Amino acid sequence: MTRWGILATGLIAGRFAADLRLVPGAELVAVGSRTRESAELFAARHDVPRAYASWAELAADPDLDVIYVATPHAAHH
Numbered sequence: 001m002t003r004w005g006i007l008a009t010g011l012i013a014g015r016f017a018a019d020l021r022l023v024p025g026a027e028l029v030a031v032g033s034r035t036r037e038s039a040e041l042f043a044a045r046h047d048v049p050r051a052y053a054s055w056a057e058l059a060a061d062p063d064l065d066v067i068y069v070a071t072p073h074a075a076h077h
Contacts, residue, residue, distance in 0.1 A: 030050040031052065
């Protein structure tokens, strides 16, 4: 099983979360956003067990195998 996190909670992140359910062996386990409210709303909408109030918290989760960066390109580093 590959455990995924999604960084950001916008439209593309939601589409990715929905599509990830169709991938054998993939499990969406965490989401990170700039605000706790946004992360928690996204997590509730997409059945994600963990919601983080910062991108750093998501990146520090030792249980993730992959993080999908769903921010606009200008926010990538």
